[in-house]
Amino acid sequence: MQLQQMYQEIILDHYKNPHGRGLRDPYDAESFQVNPTCGDEVTLRVRLDGEQVADVSYEGQGCSISQASTSVLTDLVVGKPVGEAFKKLDAFLELMQGRGEVEPDEDVLEDGIAFAGVARYPARVKCALLGWMAFKDAVARAEGKA
C-alpha cells in the first residue's frame, strides 16, 4: 500500500506535534503563502542574526503534508547559516520535484527524507512546498531590508 509510504510516521508525528509553531516577535520579515487550489495557507516569520537564521515561526491551516513539512523546515534551518538553509531548501525542492526518483540525503534533509513518498503524488507536492516557499520569500524580504 503506497499510502503508508506517503504518510510516514515521521510526517504524522510532526503533524500532531508540530515544532516551532506559533508566530513570534521580534522578526525581520513575514511571508503569507496560499495554495489556491485547496485554500491551505501559511504565515511564516523569519528572524536573521547576521548570516544566521535565528528563528522561524509560523501559523497556518492545511493538510498534514503542508503542516508537517513546515515543522520539519524549522528543525532544519533554525540556527543554520542562510547559505546552508538554502542548500537544504534546494535539496528538498529537488526531492519533491523528482516524482519519487530522487534518493534523498539524510545528512542534509534529516526528517525531510520522509517526504520522498509524497513526491510520487504530483498533486501533493505543492502542499509539501508551501512552508518552504514562505521561508524563501521571507528570507529574501529580510535580506532586502538589511
Place this chain on the structure above:
Amino acid sequence: MTTTVSAPLDVAALRADFPILGRTVRDGKRLVYLDSGATSQKPTQVLDAERRFLQERNAAVHRGAHQLAEEATDAYERARALVADFVGARADELVFTKNATEGVNLVAYAMGNAATSGPEAARFLLGPGDEIVTTELEHHANLVPWQELAKRTGATLRWFPVTDSGRIDLSDLDTVVNERTKVVAFAHQSNVLGTVTDPAPIVARAKQVGALTLLDACQSVPHMPVDLHALDVDFAIFSSHKMLGPYGIGVLYGRAELLAALPPFLTGGSMIEMVRMEGSTFAPPPQRFEAGTPMTSQAVGLGAAVEYLSELGMDRVAAHEHALTVAALAGLAEIPGIRVLGPPLVDGDVADRGGAVSFVVDGVHPHDAGQVLDDQGIAVRVGHHCAWPLHRRLGVPASVRASVYVYNDLDDIDAFLAGVRETQRFFGVV
C-alpha cells in the same frame, strides 16, 4: 420526488458505454468515480460521434461552398438544435462558447461594451449607482466576472447571503434586488452543496424592477430536466464536459430579443455582417457571438451527449441521482465525526438537493481524506471546489465532495462510505 418514473436506469447496462469505468487505479482497485461535478466521463457514443464527424465530414463551417463544408455546417447546426431542444430553447438562442465560464464573461463583457454601442444596447448599460447581484454560494465563474464588471463600470456588487443549511437566503429579496439592479446572476444548483434554487421568485422580482437574470445551470442541466423558457430566465450557461460531452465547448442561452440587442464580446471572423476599413457591422445572433472557427467536432459530440441523455430520460436521471444522494447522506449520518455541508436528510429524504455531497471529517484535513479515498480507488474532489466564499461562510477552509452521475450505483456509495470510515481509522480519529 414527485416525478413519476417508469423504470429505473439500467446502470449495469449503461456502464458498458463508459470504457474508462472498466479500468483499475492504485494497484488494481476498481475505479469508483465520484467526481462528476468536476467533469463527467464520456460514453462511446459521444466519442464515436466526434470521430465519425472528423473522419467523414470534417470542414470549416459557415464558409466554403463545397459538399464537406455543407455537411459540416449541417452537423454543427443540428447539434445546436439538439441542445436547444434539450433545454427548452430555440436554436438561435444558443451560442457555443469555449466553456461555461466564457459564457458568463461574454455577457459581462458585452454589457460593459454597451457604453460604446448603439441605442439598442442601452438596456445593458451599467455605471455608478447601478447594482449587480449574485450569491454567496456561487462558483467563482459566476462571481469573479461580475466583480470585474463592477470594477470596470463603477457599478456596485451585492449578493444574497447563504443560510446555515446552505440555501440562498432570499428573505431580503426585495431589498437586494431593487430599482438599481441591472442583473441578477445565480446558480440553479450549487456545485458544492447540491442545493437547488427555485428561480421563480428571483426571476419574478427581477422582472418587476427591470433587471436581467443569468442562471448558472452547469450543475442542473446535466442532472435534471431543465426548460429554460419555462424558467423564464434571460440568460443561462452550462458546460458540455459535465454532461457526458467533450471538453472545449460550453453553451450560453439568451432570450432571442436580448441576444439581438446585445453587443459582441469577441470579434473577428465569422461574426461580421460587413467589414470596411473604417468599421464593421455584425451578424445576427448566434453568429455574432461565435467569432473565429468554432469547436465543430465538440459541438457534434455534445449533440450526441444530449441524445444519449434524452434516451435515458432526464426524469430518470434525476430520480437515480436522488436515490444515490439519499443513500450517501444516510450512510454519512451514521458515521460519527462527519459534518455534511448543506441540507441534511429529514425523515430519510431531502428535497431540492442534487447529487453533490460535501463534508468534512473531524480531525482529518480534506486533502488527507481525499488521499486515503484515492488509495482505495475512490475519486472525489477536495478543496474549495471554486467556491471559496461559500466555504468561508460555512466556517471550513475546504471540504471533500462526492458527486454522482448516471453511471454510479449503490456499490459505489457503499465503497465510498467504507472509504470514509477507513480515512478515520487511518488517521486515528476514531
